[in-house]
Amino acid sequence: MRYDTEHKQRTREKILDAAALAVREEGPTQVGVAAVMSRAGLTHGGFYAHFPAKEQLVAATIGHMFDTTAAQLRQRSEGLPPAQALSGYIEAYLSPWHRDHRSEGCPMPVLASDVPRLSEPSRQAYAEGVRSLTALLDGWLSALDFVDPNTLAMSVMSELVGAISLARAEPDTARSDAILEATYQQLHFRLGLA
DSSP states (O other): OOOOHHHHHHHHHHHHHHHHHHHHHHOTTTOOHHHHHHHTTOOGGGGGGTOSSHHHHHHHHHHHHHHHHHHHHHHHHTTOOHHHHHHHHHHHHTSHHHHHOGGGSOHHHHHTTTGGGSOHHHHHHHHHHHHHHHHHHHHHHHHTTOSSHHHHHHHHHHHHHHHHHHHHHOSSHHHHHHHHHHHHHHHHHHTTOO
């Protein structure tokens, strides 16, 4: 049976959604094609109609994770003044919910330690994803008339990713919460959002 282009694209999205969840839960090097296809409700043999090998699946999944995150961020911030959009992003990023839900959060901290060992296409997809999310911050900071908003956006993004990574690694909940709160307060003060 031949399927139309839309069906093939929907199936590919289904595979990428399943792979994104697996990558967030297990890491990109632990993802198995058979498990991803099963999670997507598809047969293992159908995989090769969409990707020539696992390496291409991982690279496409990383891009998909960033695209999904950026689309959600744009949707949540649509129509908000820049200061409110930026403040809301920082608050959501540094929330206990984000810390506790790796499988639904930002791909940057989930993938950062694995990416240097991945293929060039996967590293490129990660780098492009980081640039796309940083560009959203850059846009808000530009609208708020910060000097050198691109450099500031890179710094803020690094601080957010570092804080959530440290908070996730901290076994004591009170100390983990304190990391998130301190970072939130310092960013709001530094960016004049307090």
